[in-house]
Amino acid sequence: MIKPHIVILGAGYGGIMTAVKLQKQLGKNEAEITLVHKYDYHFQASCLHENAAGTRHQDRSKIKIKEIINRSKINFIIDEVVSIKRNSKKIKLKNKELHYDLLVIGLGFEPRAEGIPGLDEHAYSITDINSARFVREHIEYNFASYANAEKKDESKLSIVIGGGGILGVEFAGELINQIPEICREFDIEKTQVHISILEESKSLLPGFDEKLAHYAATSLQSRGVEIIHQAKLKECQDNKIIYETEGKNHKICTHTFIWTGGVQANPAFEKAGLALKNKKIEVDPNMLSTKDDSIFVVGECAYTADEHGEEVLPTAKKAIEEAAVVAKNVSSRLRNKELTACQPVKQGMLATLGQEDGVAVIKNRKVFGWRAVLVKRIYDNHYLFQLGGWQLLLKKGNFHLL
Numbered sequence: 001m002i003k004p005h006i007v008i009l010g011a012g013y014g015g016i017m018t019a020v021k022l023q024k025q026l027g028k029n030e031a032e033i034t035l036v037h038k039y040d041y042h043f044q045a046s047c048l049h050e051n052a053a054g055t056r057h058q059d060r061s062k063i064k065i066k067e068i069i070n071r072s073k074i075n076f077i078i079d080e081v082v083s084i085k086r087n088s089k090k091i092k093l094k095n096k097e098l099h100y101d102l103l104v105i106g107l108g109f110e111p112r113a114e115g116i117p118g119l120d121e122h123a124y125s126i127t128d129i130n131s132a133r134f135v136r137e138h139i140e141y142n143f144a145s146y147a148n149a150e151k152k153d154e155s156k157l158s159i160v161i162g163g164g165g166i167l168g169v170e171f172a173g174e175l176i177n178q179i180p181e182i183c184r185e186f187d188i189e190k191t192q193v194h195i196s197i198l199e200e201s202k203s204l205l206p207g208f209d210e211k212l213a214h215y216a217a218t219s220l221q222s223r224g225v226e227i228i229h230q231a232k233l234k235e236c237q238d239n240k241i242i243y244e245t246e247g248k249n250h251k252i253c254t255h256t257f258i259w260t261g262g263v264q265a266n267p268a269f270e271k272a273g274l275a276l277k278n279k280k281i282e283v284d285p286n287m288l289s290t291k292d293d294s295i296f297v298v299g300e301c302a303y304t305a306d307e308h309g310e311e312v313l314p315t316a317k318k319a320i321e322e323a324a325v326v327a328k329n330v331s332s333r334l335r336n337k338e339l340t341a342c343q344p345v346k347q348g349m350l351a352t353l354g355q356e357d358g359v360a361v362i363k364n365r366k367v368f369g370w371r372a373v374l375v376k377r378i379y380d381n382h383y384l385f386q387l388g389g390w391q392l393l394l395k396k397g398n399f400h401l402l
């Protein structure tokens, strides 16, 4: 008997959770399942800012996929998705082609192209393990070359973060705490290092409660981070950036500009002819593409709205909750049962400001300081437990006391 072939693209939060749930829900004879992913590991994207700052080794954020999937139920292919050909139900990978009966797209995000001159060529971004490691090593290289030079170039010790949203703020909070250690390593006086955040709006963390944003700004400033509000990035060069405030242009000499200003859903699906909204795939309440009922979408690639019609912000929580619905609906589809609608994900708000400080809104309560960090750790640990049980939790969990 020919079994229906389910193909899952991407093993981020959404894709891997769909795969793990499906391997529990479906019997071996019900379907053939294939998971396609760029790397042999899944990574916790919500910890990448720690990897980039050097406060967490990348191995702690990497989880070998073969250790969490049941290989008698799931074929795992390490390859890159190039395109989706809906007419023939085929996926073009770099090295082969796959046929699917049901498809789950979970290809995640990548930095948003903003059309700012020099941004693509000179800015660094934090989107996966390799880019996070590149940022860390680039900062260390610049500190080392400053220490080693006869004629000192202060711009090597200047780090500019473009964007004061969650990613920019979390990265700044981690990095400023790590600076004394990096300075010790390279014999540099820590007061010479300069970290600044450029933010286009009036306050950090747009969309967060005002009190939380104010707390975050005060925490970062008290540790020496400069925050430049209402600053519009105009140009990025290899040794400086130019920004505008109140109609005037300013420059900061730097070799390290990290762009955290925005991400967009992965464009690998763009030519598939699916209905898109805000560059994401439009889905119905069952997480099916509105244009093709053999394609489910999960996480960052899926455009979903809350009860007020506002777009639900892409977060790990959104991807994980949607994965549970997608897995259930894939099983239901194979068994000719009714599909289940995905309830709009209720978002809390959380931003860490280093390993000991943070801000959050949990169940309408504002949480500040170490309590917010604790919430994030509980959340991350719970995710590991869901994914790989006690074994994975004990291996990769964060049990550090604050």
Ligand SMILES: Cc1cc2nc3c(=O)[nH]c(=O)nc-3n(C[C@H](O)[C@H](O)[C@H](O)COP(=O)(O)OP(=O)(O)OC[C@H]3O[C@@H](n4cnc5c(N)ncnc54)[C@H](O)[C@@H]3O)c2cc1C
Binding pocket: 009, 010, 011, 012, 013, 014, 015, 036, 037, 038, 039, 043, 044, 045, 046, 047, 048, 049, 079, 080, 081, 082, 106, 107, 108, 109, 126, 127, 128, 166, 167, 170, 266, 268, 298, 299, 300, 301, 314, 315, 316, 317, 318, 319, 350
């Ligand atoms: C630094 C940082 C900090 C964050 N902090 C938080 C936080 O604290 N809390 C929170 O909830 N969210 C946070 N987020 C957001 C969160 O990580 C994303 O919303 C979440 O990862 C989206 O999950 P996903 O499954 O849609 O995609 P992803 O987790 O991005 O997974 C997609 C996967 O697909 C793979 N892939 C991409 N293209 C291809 C291709 N062509 N072929 C094969 N494989 C491919 C990628 O390698 C990736 O692993 C953070 C994000 C970043 C970058």
